[in-house]
Amino acid sequence: MGQTLTEKILEDHLLDGELETGEEIGIEIDQVLTQDTTGTMVWLQFEALDLDEVQTEIAAQYCDHQTYQFDFKNTDDHRFLRSAAGTFGAHFSRPGNGICHNVHKENYAAPGKTLLGSDSHTPTPGGLGELAIGAGGLDIAVAMGGGAYYIEMPEVVNVRLEGELPEWATAKDVILEMLRRLSVKGGVGKVLEYTGPGVETLSAPERTTITNMGTELGATTSIFPTDERTEEFLESLGRGEEYVEIGPDEDAEYDDEIVVDLSDLEPLIAQPSMPDNVVPVRDVAGTEVDQVIIGSCTNGAYEDVLPTAKMLEGRTIDKKTDMIVAPASKQASEMLAREGWTAELMAAGVNVSEATCGPCIGIGHVPGSDSVSLRTFNRNFEGRSGIEDDSVYLCSPEVATAAAIKGEIVDPRDLADELGDLEDPGFEMPEEYTGSKADLIPPEDAVDDELIKGPNIADVPLKDPLDAHIQGEALLKMEDNITTDHIVPASSDILMYRSNIPKISEFTLSRVDDTFPERAQAADGGVLVAGENYGQGSSREHAALCPMYLGIEAVFAESFARIHKANLFNFGIVPYTIDEETYEKIEQGDDIEVVDDVQEGIASGQNEFTIRVNDDWEATARLDASERERDIVVAGGKLSYTKQQAEEG
Numbered sequence: 001m002g003q004t005l006t007e008k009i010l011e012d013h014l015l016d017g018e019l020e021t022g023e024e025i026g027i028e029i030d031q032v033l034t035q036d037t038t039g040t041m042v043w044l045q046f047e048a049l050d051l052d053e054v055q056t057e058i059a060a061q062y063c064d065h066q067t068y069q070f071d072f073k074n075t076d077d078h079r080f081l082r083s084a085a086g087t088f089g090a091h092f093s094r095p096g097n098g099i100c101h102n103v104h105k106e107n108y109a110a111p112g113k114t115l116l117g118s119d120s121h122t123p124t125p126g127g128l129g130e131l132a133i134g135a136g137g138l139d140i141a142v143a144m145g146g147g148a149y150y151i152e153m154p155e156v157v158n159v160r161l162e163g164e165l166p167e168w169a170t171a172k173d174v175i176l177e178m179l180r181r182l183s184v185k186g187g188v189g190k191v192l193e194y195t196g197p198g199v200e201t202l203s204a205p206e207r208t209t210i211t212n213m214g215t216e217l218g219a220t221t222s223i224f225p226t227d228e229r230t231e232e233f234l235e236s237l238g239r240g241e242e243y244v245e246i247g248p249d250e251d252a253e254y255d256d257e258i259v260v261d262l263s264d265l266e267p268l269i270a271q272p273s274m275p276d277n278v279v280p281v282r283d284v285a286g287t288e289v290d291q292v293i294i295g296s297c298t299n300g301a302y303e304d305v306l307p308t309a310k311m312l313e314g315r316t317i318d319k320k321t322d323m324i325v326a327p328a329s330k331q332a333s334e335m336l337a338r339e340g341w342t343a344e345l346m347a348a349g350v351n352v353s354e355a356t357c358g359p360c361i362g363i364g365h366v367p368g369s370d371s372v373s374l375r376t377f378n379r380n381f382e383g384r385s386g387i388e389d390d391s392v393y394l395c396s397p398e399v400a401t402a403a404a405i406k407g408e409i410v411d412p413r414d415l416a417d418e419l420g421d422l423e424d425p426g427f428e429m430p431e432e433y434t435g436s437k438a439d440l441i442p443p444e445d446a447v448d449d450e451l452i453k454g455p456n457i458a459d460v461p462l463k464d465p466l467d468a469h470i471q472g473e474a475l476l477k478m479e480d481n482i483t484t485d486h487i488v489p490a491s492s493d494i495l496m497y498r499s500n501i502p503k504i505s506e507f508t509l510s511r512v513d514d515t516f517p518e519r520a521q522a523a524d525g526g527v528l529v530a531g532e533n534y535g536q537g538s539s540r541e542h543a544a545l546c547p548m549y550l551g552i553e554a555v556f557a558e559s560f561a562r563i564h565k566a567n568l569f570n571f572g573i574v575p576y577t578i579d580e581e582t583y584e585k586i587e588q589g590d591d592i593e594v595v596d597d598v599q600e601g602i603a604s605g606q607n608e609f610t611i612r613v614n615d616d617w618e619a620t621a622r623l624d625a626s627e628r629e630r631d632i633v634v635a636g637g638k639l640s641y642t643k644q645q646a647e648e649g
C-alpha cells in the first residue's frame with residue numbers, strides 16, 4: 001500500500017511509536033517558531049529546564065502580536081526575547097518585521113521539514129509541503145532542546161481539488177467553502193492533505209492561505225504536495241536550492257476523501273461570529289460597512305495586498321467606510337512602497353499600517369460600537385476585535401476592497417457590472433522578493449549573550465504532583481466552543497502581563513464571568529465544567545497555566561480542542577470527558593468528587609472514573625490519555641516531568 005505525503009514526512013521523522021491512526025507517536029522537529037505573546041513563556045521554560053542551546057535546525061523568535069509597544073512591559077518582553085534568542089541560538093525577528101507565519105514562510109519554511117510553532121496558525125507553510133503543527137509553548141521548549149514532539153497519529157483526509165477558480169473567486173473562498181461544509185470542528189484529529197488536478201492551478205502563496213485557515217477547521221495541520229509552482233516561489237525568495245519534490249504515492253490510502261470543484265466556487269463570506277458561518281457574499285449584499293481591514297497571516301502577503309491596490313488604482317473608498325491595510329511582513333510593505341502601490345492605496349483613502357497582528361487580536365483599529373467590520377483575517381470570534389458586541393465578517397481581499405469602494409457588502413462581480421471599469425485583478429507573484437533582511441537577526445549576529453529580564457517578567461510557577469483525591473466546586477459551567485480568548489483574553493491591557501503569571505491570572509475567564517478569578521482564588525482549588533470543543537482557538541498555553549495557578553485541578557468537558565487538551569496535561573490539569581447528559585445535569589456551584597484514587601488510576605491506565613456530584617448522584621468521566629500524558633499529569637505537569645526524566649538520565 002502506498003503512503004500519503006503526511007505519512008512519508010512523519011516516517012522520515014519518527015522517533016517513537018508506529019504510524020497507526022490514534023496511536024501516540026514521537027517525531028523529530030526540524031524547525032520551531034514562536035512569537036511574542038507565547039515566546040516569553042517558551043524561553044522562561046527553556047531556562048527552567050536547564051537547557052542552554054537550541055538543538056533544532058532553525059529556531060525563530062518573532063515579535064508580531066504587540067508591536068506598538070505602548071507599554072514598557074511589551075518593550076521589555078521584546079528585549080527579553082531578543083536576549084533569549086541571542087543567548088540560546090535562535091533567529092530573531094524584530095517588532096515590525098511582520099507576522100511570524102509570513103516571515104517564516106518567506107525565510108525558512110521548506111518542503112519535507114517538520115515545524116512546531118507556539119501559534120495555532122503554524123500550519124501555514126503546509127502550502128509549501130512542510131509538515132507544520134501548532135503546539136503549546138512548553139512543547140516548543142522541549143522540542144527546541146532536542147526532545148521529541150508527541151502527538152496522536154491523526155487521520156489523513158484527501159481533499160481532492162478539481163477544476164479551476166473562476167473570476168473573482170480566490171483561495172480564501174476555497175477554505176471558506178471547507179468551513180461551510182465541515183464546521184469549526186470538522187478537521188479535529190485530522191490532517192487535510194490536498195491533492196488532485198486543481199492543486200497545480202494554485203500558486204504556492206495561495207496554497208498557504210488555505211493551509212493557514214485549516215486551523216479554523218480544528219485540523220492538526222493541512223499540507224500540499226510540491227511541484228514547479230512551489231519551486232518557482234522558493235526561487236523568487238532566493239531559496240530555490242531548498243526545493244524538493246514530494247507528494248503522496250499514487251496508490252496512497254486515505255481515511256476519508258472530500259472533493260472540492262474549484263470551478264463551482266464563488267465569492268464567500270463568514271458572518272459574525274464564527275469562521276464557519278459562511279454564505280455567498282450575495283446573501284448579505286447591501287449590509288452597510290463601517291470598517292475594512294486587509295491583513296493578517298491569512299491574507300496580508302504582498303500577493304494579497306496587490307489585488308487591493310490594483311482595484312483601488314484611480315478610485316477612492318466610500319466616505320463612510322474606514323479602510324486599513326496592514327501588510328503581513330515588512331518585506332511586503334517595502335516592495336509595495338518601492339513599486340508605488342503604497343502611494344496608490346494612500347491616495348484612495350487607505351490608512352496604511354505597520355506589519356503586525358495588531359487588529360487581528362483587538363490591538364489597534366478596534367471597530368466602533370454597533371458597527372460592521374469586514375476583514376481578510378481567519379477568526380471572528382465574538383470580542384476578538386477588541387469590542388464585545390462586534391460584527392466581524394471574514395472574506396477575501398477582493399470582497400473586502402469591493403465593500404470599501406461601495407460602502408456596503410457587495411459581490412465584486414456585481415460591483416464590476418455596476419462600475420463598468422473594474423476588472424478582476426487576478427493573482428500575481430513577483431519574479432523576485434526584494435525586501436531587505438535588516439530586521440532579521442541570525443544567531444551568529446546576536447547582540448546579546450545573556451538574558452535581560454524587565455521587572456514584569458516573573459519565573460514560571462510549578463505545580464505539585466497530582467493529589468490522590470480530586471474534589472472541588474464547579475466554579476464555572478460553560479457552554480460549547482469556549483475559546484482560549486475566553487479563558488485568557490488577548491486584549492492588549494491583559495496580554496502585556498503574559499510574562500507574569502500571578503498577574504495575568506487575575507483575568508482568567510473574566511470574559512465568561514468577571515467574578516471567576518476572585519472566586520477561584522478564594523476557593524483555592526476547584527474544577528471547571530464545559531460543553532463541546534473546550535479551548536478551541538489559539539495555542540495560548542496561558543489558558544492552562546492561569547487556571548493551574550488558580551488551583552484548578554480538573555476540567556470536565558464534553559470534548560476538548562487538541563492543543564488545549566495537550567496544554568492541560570502539560571500544566572497538570574486533568575481533562576476529563578463527560579457525556580451530554582452529565583453535562584446537562586451538573587450545575588455551577590455543585591460539588592464534584594472523583595471517587596477513585598486519581599493518582600493511582602491515572603498512572604495505571606484507567607480510562608473511566610466515577611464522579612459523585614453533591615454527594616447525591618454519580619456519573620462516569622473518561623480520561624483518554626497516552627501513557628506519557630498520564631505520567632506528565634501525575635508529575636504535576638511537563639516541566640516537572642521533563643526535569644524528573646533528565647535527573648533519571
Ligand code: SF4
Nearest residue numbers: 121296297357360361
Ligand atoms: Fe497574528 Fe492573527 Fe495570524 Fe494569530 S491569526 S498569527 S494574531 S495575524
